[in-house]
Amino acid sequence: MQKLKKYLILFLVSIIFLVGAVFVFRDKKVENPVSLPAPVAYDQVSRLPESLETPNDFSENETVKEEETEQAEILPTQINLNIPFTSQAPHANWEDPYSEFCEEASTLMASSYIKNESIGGPDDADRKLLAIKDFEEKRFGYYKDTTIEETADILREYFQLEKVEVVSDPTVSEIKSALAAGRAVILPLAGREIGNPFFTAPGPIFHMLVVKGYTKDGKFITNDPGTRRGADYVYDQDVLMKAIGDWNGEGADKENKLMIVVG
Secondary structure, three states, X not given: OHHHHHHHHHHHHXXXXXXXXXXXXXXXXXXXXXXXXXXXXXXXXXXXOHHHHOOOOOXXXXXXXXXXXXXHHHOOOOEEEOOOOOOOOOOOOOOOOHHHXXXXXXXXXXXXHHOOOOOOHHHHHXXXXXXXXXXXXXXXXXXOOOOHXXXXXXXXXXXXXXXXXXXXXXXXXXXXXXXXXXXXXXXXXXXXXOOOOOOOOOOXXXXXXXXXXXXXXXXXXXXXXXXXXXXXXXXXXXXXXXXXXXXXXXXXXXXOOEEEEEO
């Protein structure tokens, strides 16, 4: 009987170890689904022809399709901008105000990249996010759920960045062109539709993140502040494109697709 108990305990321990190993492997696979290109600093990006650096106001016609095809042939096959990462909850405290800090974290990451500044760990990130919140409360009267235009104002007024554009109805080609020109992209999204497994279910109704690159196989590389595992998080391009929508007071308005291009 003693031997039977001993073997049973060893069997159970082995099962627990194997299950744990499976979950660790699964976690790594989700975080790093593809091999990413080396990160490139803002002042090291090989600039595109000037005509391709500014996103165009595309409409559905044959001329546009030809222009997008020509543009795709010029773009690098992949790029990964060296944008520093912070989660919106640097100390893993997801209570207010940090549960609402995706916009603040996105602007901090984009500005740090353009200014070639680092985000020096959780304490530094926390201090900087709270300072942005103070600015918003003085400028807008609130900090929660800023629209894409208000978020652009944070970049222009608080961070004193001159090259900040709000682009309507962005296409994959426009986003890739901006990234290839070394420009950071911020997208407003229906957070529950992007399927990040690290979000607390069911996920945020409205969310913002930074797109920092793209891969050869139809993926966008992002810094997603909605999870501590959000650095270099990879999404399918179609997933993000379908979820784009600005804040309308209740959620992401997917009839109002906008993006911010910085740099």
